Amino acid sequence: MSRFHRLEFDVPGAKRPAETPEALLQPDALHDADTHRRAGRFEDALRCYSRALEFDRSLVVAWLGQCQMLIQLGEYPEAELWSRKALEIFREYGDLMASRAQALCRMGVWHEAQPLSDASLAAREETAYRWMVRGEIMLRRNESTDVACFDKAQGVEADWLVPLEVARVYVHYRQFAKALPRVRFALQKATDQPWAWFTQAAIEEELGLLGDAEKSYSRCLELAPKHHDARLRLIELQSRNKLLARVKRMFRRSGNR
Amino acid sequence: MQCASCQFENMPGASFCGRCGTTMVLAEAEIDVHPPRAGRFTKRARRMVPVRAISSRVLHPAASAAGRVSNVAQDMARSFPALSRQFLGSVPFWTYVMPGGAQFYLGHKTAGRGFLWSYIGLVFFGLVLYGTFWGATCLGLAFSVHLASITMAADPFAGGIILRLGRSALYGLLLFVMLYLPAGIGASYILDAAVVNAEAYPLQAGDVLLVHHLRAPRRGDVVRYNIPYRQYATGQHAYYYFGGPQIDRVLAVGGETLEVRNGIVYLNGKPSDELPLRNKRVMQLSPIHVPPGSLVILPTATLQAPTPIADQAWRDVCVVAADSVDGIIYWRHQPLSRWGPPP
Numbered sequence: 001m002s003r004f005h006r007l008e009f010d011v012p013g014a015k016r017p018a019e020t021p022e023a024l025l026q027p028d029a030l031h032d033a034d035t036h037r038r039a040g041r042f043e044d045a046l047r048c049y050s051r052a053l054e055f056d057r058s059l060v061v062a063w064l065g066q067c068q069m070l071i072q073l074g075e076y077p078e079a080e081l082w083s084r085k086a087l088e089i090f091r092e093y094g095d096l097m098a099s100r101a102q103a104l105c106r107m108g109v110w111h112e113a114q115p116l117s118d119a120s121l122a123a124r125e126e127t128a129y130r131w132m133v134r135g136e137i138m139l140r141r142n143e144s145t146d147v148a149c150f151d152k153a154q155g156v157e158a159d160w161l162v163p164l165e166v167a168r169v170y171v172h173y174r175q176f177a178k179a180l181p182r183v184r185f186a187l188q189k190a191t192d193q194p195w196a197w198f199t200q201a202a203i204e205e206e207l208g209l210l211g212d213a214e215k216s217y218s219r220c221l222e223l224a225p226k227h228h229d230a231r232l233r234l235i236e237l238q239s240r241n242k243l244l245a246r247v248k249r250m251f252r253r254s255g256n257r
Numbered sequence: 258m259q260c261a262s263c264q265f266e267n268m269p270g271a272s273f274c275g276r277c278g279t280t281m282v283l284a285e286a287e288i289d290v291h292p293p294r295a296g297r298f299t300k301r302a303r304r305m306v307p308v309r310a311i312s313s314r315v316l317h318p319a320a321s322a323a324g325r326v327s328n329v330a331q332d333m334a335r336s337f338p339a340l341s342r343q344f345l346g347s348v349p350f351w352t353y354v355m356p357g358g359a360q361f362y363l364g365h366k367t368a369g370r371g372f373l374w375s376y377i378g379l380v381f382f383g384l385v386l387y388g389t390f391w392g393a394t395c396l397g398l399a400f401s402v403h404l405a406s407i408t409m410a411a412d413p414f415a416g417g418i419i420l421r422l423g424r425s426a427l428y429g430l431l432l433f434v435m436l437y438l439p440a441g442i443g444a445s446y447i448l449d450a451a452v453v454n455a456e457a458y459p460l461q462a463g464d465v466l467l468v469h470h471l472r473a474p475r476r477g478d479v480v481r482y483n484i485p486y487r488q489y490a491t492g493q494h495a496y497y498y499f500g501g502p503q504i505d506r507v508l509a510v511g512g513e514t515l516e517v518r519n520g521i522v523y524l525n526g527k528p529s530d531e532l533p534l535r536n537k538r539v540m541q542l543s544p545i546h547v548p549p550g551s552l553v554i555l556p557t558a559t560l561q562a563p564t565p566i567a568d569q570a571w572r573d574v575c576v577v578a579a580d581s582v583d584g585i586i587y588w589r590h591q592p593l594s595r596w597g598p599p600p
Contacts, residue, residue, distance in 0.1 A: 046292075050290055050291050053290035054290055057288055057290060066292050074300070074303075075295045077295070078292060078293045078294060079292075081292075081293060089288070091263075091278060124263060124264070141364075
């Protein structure tokens with residue numbers, strides 16, 4: 001069988017494609033990015049998405065992740081630009097359209113965001129993110145259909161991150177009363193997530209539920225003892241009768257949470 | 258080969274997706290995978306002022322559809338609308354000129370109509386009652402309505418109470434400096450208000466007169482001017498104190514001769530059609546040849562009785578430099594019962 005003599009099965013010293021370091025790093029980078037994102041470390045998540053793209057530029061999930069992390073970091077013009085650039089490469093990708101719509105909505109140009117959101121919902125597949133962006137646009141327009149859109153997003157994906165990000169959308173628009181049930185729903189699904197506890201604590205603090213906020217910060221520290229922000233907030237809460245803590249609370253922006 | 262964008266199965270070796278046109282050879286394309294980031298100063302500035310809809314051509318020249326390379330500072334210097342969008346919200350700058358314009362642009366028609374009509378109503382009543390306390394109040398409220406429409410459109414959500422108050426103050430200052438101050442300066446040329454504080458027959462205390470500064474005063478114009486307050490000889494070893502702001506009619510201009518005999522005003526030797534506001538207050542005045550650049554105005558409105566001032570002293574009072582006239586009164590605006598041209 002001379003035609004089989006070039007087959008190289010189990011030849012000692014031969015490298016398999018799966019063992020090359022680049023291929024091994026790629027799925028880890030995406031996984032790390034997701035881990036950082038679920039822990040609220042958006043800068044690290046963005047870095048991991050970029051690292052994943054260095055090895056494989058066709059990872060549309062990484063492109064999308066970059067846009068979403070830029071939005072979470074508050075860099076809306078950059079997110080809009082980057083999503084537009086990604087859409088030049090992946091023209092029909094609905095989630096990228098949604099991310100651009102979200103960036104435009106955060107920038108206040110909701111009348112340009114709405115057609116993009118319509119296009120994302122008309123694209124192939126249905127994801128929670130597209131409905132979440134739709135809900136945000138409705139919220140921006142002061143229309144009551146935002147609740148239905150966010151409920152639809154939660155219905156599409158059962159992930160605990162979805163209601164948490166919905167809560168963060170409400171927090172961005174300073175509607176803390178609406179954000180609280182969403183974050184509590186997220187915590188019902190995953191009680192071991194420090195980022196969810198931290199978000200809930202921040203919302204409770206804004207609503208004046210200082211006792212509940214203190215407990216939530218404590219839960220967050222139980223799960224993540226090195227959570228610096230939670231520790232600082234807890235100390236401020238515990239010294240809330242002091243004038244300095246009150247003054248700091250006045251100047252702290254909820255968007256940093 | 259499956260397209261990453263639309264999941265369409267393409268033939269092996271295809272360069273572009275057959276359905277959506279997405280490039281299939283991303284690995285070989287020179288694409289920067291690191292997104293642009295905002296600098297620390299930019300982030301800090303955005304926290305202070307809402308950043309909305311900055312034109313991508315301003316921030317990122319490479320994204321320009323025309324492909325031209327432009328410097329960020331040059332773009333911002335050239336495109337004032339883009340700069341104004343950075344500070345004043347997502348709507349175009351021109352929509353802020355009209356109260357409610359931004360709301361109409363954003364599709365909030367009810368709010369836009371509310372702002373617009375309340376502004377128009379307040380300005381209308383402010384002009385009707387111009388020169389009075391309520392007129393000033395209405396005009397001030399109109400300014401507040403205009404500011405409220407801008408503040409509501411610019412960014413109703415972001416920031417705490419301190420930040421929002423600061424931004425409102427900044428918007429108010431910009432609105433005043435860019436719109437109302439130039440408008441006020443321009444309007445003062447035709448819409449200056451003179452309030453009569455004391456009885457000055459035929460004018461009454463509380464009368465509001467509209468004054469313009471569009472041209473030099475002419476014979477026959479009722480003008481506002483000032484006489485330095487001092488004592489004048491009465492010719493009877495006594496003095497009469499007289500002066501202050503005056504309102505009366507111009508009787509003669511430079512180059513003409515004015516005389517009063519037995520209460521009749523003669524201009525260049527002939528009886529004049531132009532009479533002072535309160536005729537017969539000055540019964541005798543020897544001929545005055547008006548020098549160029551001067552006017553003759555008899556301040557009869559504020560005199561309590563036929564004046565005892567000596568003839569020579571009158572000449573000092575009546576001859577007024579033309580550029581000392583404060584303005585020409587063209588309308589009596591208040592009270593509405595006496596609304597009309599000056600007497």
